[in-house]
Amino acid sequence: MRVTIADVARMAGVSKTTVSRVLNTRDEVDRSTAARVRDVIDQLGYVPSSGAVGLARGQSRTVGMLVPSLTWPWMGEVVQGVVDTVEAAEFGLLLFTCNRGTESVERFTSQVSARAFDGLLVVEPENTLAMLTALHRRGLPVVLIDDRGRHPEFPYVTAANREGGASAARHLLAVGRHRPLVLAGPLRFGCVRERLDGFRAAYADGGHPLDPALIVESDFTEADGREVVRRLLAEGRDFDAVFAHNDLAAVGAMAALRAAGLRMPEDVAVIGFDDIPLAGHTEPALTTVRQPMREMGETAARMLLARLTGGAPPGPPAVLPTSVVVRRSTTNG
Amino acid sequence: MRVTIADVARMAGVSKTTVSRVLNTRDEVDRSTAARVRDVIDQLGYVPSSGAVGLARGQSRTVGMLVPSLTWPWMGEVVQGVVDTVEAAEFGLLLFTCNRGTESVERFTSQVSARAFDGLLVVEPENTLAMLTALHRRGLPVVLIDDRGRHPEFPYVTAANREGGASAARHLLAVGRHRPLVLAGPLRFGCVRERLDGFRAAYADGGHPLDPALIVESDFTEADGREVVRRLLAEGRDFDAVFAHNDLAAVGAMAALRAAGLRMPEDVAVIGFDDIPLAGHTEPALTTVRQPMREMGETAARMLLARLTGGAPPGPPAVLPTSVVVRRSTTNG
DNA sequence: CTGAAAGCGCTTACAG
DNA sequence: CTGAAAGCGCTTACAG
Numbered sequence: 001m002r003v004t005i006a007d008v009a010r011m012a013g014v015s016k017t018t019v020s021r022v023l024n025t026r027d028e029v030d031r032s033t034a035a036r037v038r039d040v041i042d043q044l045g046y047v048p049s050s051g052a053v054g055l056a057r058g059q060s061r062t063v064g065m066l067v068p069s070l071t072w073p074w075m076g077e078v079v080q081g082v083v084d085t086v087e088a089a090e091f092g093l094l095l096f097t098c099n100r101g102t103e104s105v106e107r108f109t110s111q112v113s114a115r116a117f118d119g120l121l122v123v124e125p126e127n128t129l130a131m132l133t134a135l136h137r138r139g140l141p142v143v144l145i146d147d148r149g150r151h152p153e154f155p156y157v158t159a160a161n162r163e164g165g166a167s168a169a170r171h172l173l174a175v176g177r178h179r180p181l182v183l184a185g186p187l188r189f190g191c192v193r194e195r196l197d198g199f200r201a202a203y204a205d206g207g208h209p210l211d212p213a214l215i216v217e218s219d220f221t222e223a224d225g226r227e228v229v230r231r232l233l234a235e236g237r238d239f240d241a242v243f244a245h246n247d248l249a250a251v252g253a254m255a256a257l258r259a260a261g262l263r264m265p266e267d268v269a270v271i272g273f274d275d276i277p278l279a280g281h282t283e284p285a286l287t288t289v290r291q292p293m294r295e296m297g298e299t300a301a302r303m304l305l306a307r308l309t310g311g312a313p314p315g316p317p318a319v320l321p322t323s324v325v326v327r328r329s330t331t332n333g
Numbered sequence: 334m335r336v337t338i339a340d341v342a343r344m345a346g347v348s349k350t351t352v353s354r355v356l357n358t359r360d361e362v363d364r365s366t367a368a369r370v371r372d373v374i375d376q377l378g379y380v381p382s383s384g385a386v387g388l389a390r391g392q393s394r395t396v397g398m399l400v401p402s403l404t405w406p407w408m409g410e411v412v413q414g415v416v417d418t419v420e421a422a423e424f425g426l427l428l429f430t431c432n433r434g435t436e437s438v439e440r441f442t443s444q445v446s447a448r449a450f451d452g453l454l455v456v457e458p459e460n461t462l463a464m465l466t467a468l469h470r471r472g473l474p475v476v477l478i479d480d481r482g483r484h485p486e487f488p489y490v491t492a493a494n495r496e497g498g499a500s501a502a503r504h505l506l507a508v509g510r511h512r513p514l515v516l517a518g519p520l521r522f523g524c525v526r527e528r529l530d531g532f533r534a535a536y537a538d539g540g541h542p543l544d545p546a547l548i549v550e551s552d553f554t555e556a557d558g559r560e561v562v563r564r565l566l567a568e569g570r571d572f573d574a575v576f577a578h579n580d581l582a583a584v585g586a587m588a589a590l591r592a593a594g595l596r597m598p599e600d601v602a603v604i605g606f607d608d609i610p611l612a613g614h615t616e617p618a619l620t621t622v623r624q625p626m627r628e629m630g631e632t633a634a635r636m637l638l639a640r641l642t643g644g645a646p647p648g649p650p651a652v653l654p655t656s657v658v659v660r661r662s663t664t665n666g
Numbered sequence: 667c668t669g670a671a672a673g674c675g676c677t678t679a680c681a682g
Numbered sequence: 683c684t685g686a687a688a689g690c691g692c693t694t695a696c697a698g
Contacts, residue, residue: 016692017668020692028667052691058693071409076404077403094427094428114383339676347685349685357677390677
């Protein structure tokens with residue numbers, strides 16, 4: 001049988017109220033009484049029922065996390081950062097995905113109403129934004145981990161995309177590349193426009209304004225990255241570098257370059273964005289702009305916990321710095 | 334304010350008992366009464382509090398999952414399989430990691446005692462086995478997703494390691510390799526011994542017994558895979574293939590082979606185990622024995638849910654088939 | 667410093 | 683078919 005607070009109270013010869021007080025370390029308890037109660041707790045191995053505590057207190061000490069997919073290359077880092085932070089605060093983490101469309105969204109929404117968690121972390125909400133806004137207005141604390149759009153309604157954490165793009169440009173300029181191809185992501189995403197802006201501005205500053213014909217929209221997939229570069233090479237376009245807006249597209253670009261018999265980095269230098277695990281293992285290894293995914297998860301979790309435990313107000317977005325990880329695809333020096 | 338069952342009861346002109354009955358679709362309710370109650374529920378947007386339901390019923394409709402790390406290359410697939418299955422059954426998934434040693438293990442244990450979840454899924458419990466055994470004996474349903482050891486006490490799901498090793502051997506034999514190097518994982522792991530046994534038996538069957546000097550223990554890391562192969566090449570060992578017990582070690586082996594100026598697959602064919610995302614992107618792309626990670630997650634979740642909802646007894650282990658994914662590292666035909 | 671009692675929002679015998 | 687009441691295991695005014 002489960003050990004309850006009543007068992008502890010009986011055995012310690014006090015009321016449940018008193019046990020509850022020592023559990024919650026209120027200082028109104030006599031020291032020797034408290035010590036006795038603590039002894040009994042240890043002896044019985046008593047642990048409060050989280051469900052009962054949650055019901056009585058009106059909160060669950062649990063955080064929800066909604067992700068589009070767990071199989072994206074960088075998602076593990078984000079979730080790891082969140083789990084670590086949430087566990088350290090002695091909260092639980094309830095994980096949801098919304099990969100099955102409407103059905104999962106509805107199921108998810110009802111979990112919220114069921115008060116299964118006190119606050120919510122969301123990664124890149126593309127089709128759940130309306131739902132999230134409604135939940136947020138009803139009072140659910142929400143923090144976004146999101147690069148793709150701007151959501152003034154929510155606190156969020158993101159990477160320094162503009163500066164990331166600029167640093168990619170400065171790196172390519174430093175290795176002497178003046179005609180870069182930009183393999184951009186979908187231009188409807190905020191992060192894509194920012195990376196592009198930063199990159200463009202830095203090239204202009206460097207005295208080599210971008211050729212508009214060498215800015216091409218792609219869709220973040222390896223297949224499309226490969227196809228776009230193949231096509232441009234077939235058209236005879238001239239470029240000495242590729243800045244891909246994510247590593248997967250960069251890998252596709254590298255495949256197309258290799259197929260065309262071009263050497264990297266001698267003929268074309270390639271730089272990506274993300275620093276997924278794969279980046280260190282391509283041939284040549286891929287130089288890339290690193291997004292601090294784990295730190296982004298940690299930061300988002302801390303922001304949410306601050307609201308939940310401290311009652312802190314929403315607070316400004318957190319923009320975490322990127323860094324260029326230099327590998328062989330841009331330099332063999 | 335939160336809508337409760339009392340609100341619904343009042344508005345529908347019935348007792349809370351009746352509302353609870355229609356919620357739980359007991360058939361003892363008059364059809365028109367039930368319809369009226371359902372109307373009110375929709376109108377109010379009422380959703381039962383999961384905490385209260387859990388307390389009253391003595392179970393949480395939540396499954397716990399304990400993983401060593403979320404950043405391992407194949408972990409995303411496993412967790413995705415679990416989440417999908419658990420969500421479809423309208424259970425929640427509470428995620429834990431134990432990457433911070435004793436402290437996290439203790440915190441985790443107390444979550445169990447707190448009855449935060451009804452059953453537990455565990456991935457490769459290396460240092461938590463004692464704790465898990467204790468929990469299991471106290472009545473917590475546990476299912477393992479584990480290749481590394483044999484745990485007769487628990488139901489588990491695993492891949493067909495022996496057959497996987499045998500299929501690697503048959504593939505290498507089919508491409509004409511008779512002197513393979515086996516880059517084994519740590520021999521204390523069950524999966525390693527099984528992969529080795531299957532591989533050895535298939536080579537013996539093929540008329541080419543393995544050379545014991547070409548079976549080398551390594552530690553599943555890329556760095557060690559590289560170092561081992563480098564050393565063997567330096568010693569002048571003669572082999573025409575490498576069977577690495579995981580893809581990461583295979584990638585290390587490929588780096589060492591390339592550094593030695595050997596061509597793949599012409600001089601040495603390489604086959605790995607796992608089929609992590611990276612495998613399709615190495616140069617040459619890596620042939621490997623695929624473990625169905627997502628299916629393993631799904632299966633484990635189903636086994637656990639069967640116990641939780643159907644009260645089914647523990648049941649036998651599930652052994653899922655592997656398959657050889659042929660890429661360029663073993664054949665350019 | 668301590669305890670009796672009400673309450674959190676449900677479910678479930680039990681009685682009718 | 684329906685409801686009053688007790689109970690799940692806690693917390694928290696309130697009173698002393």
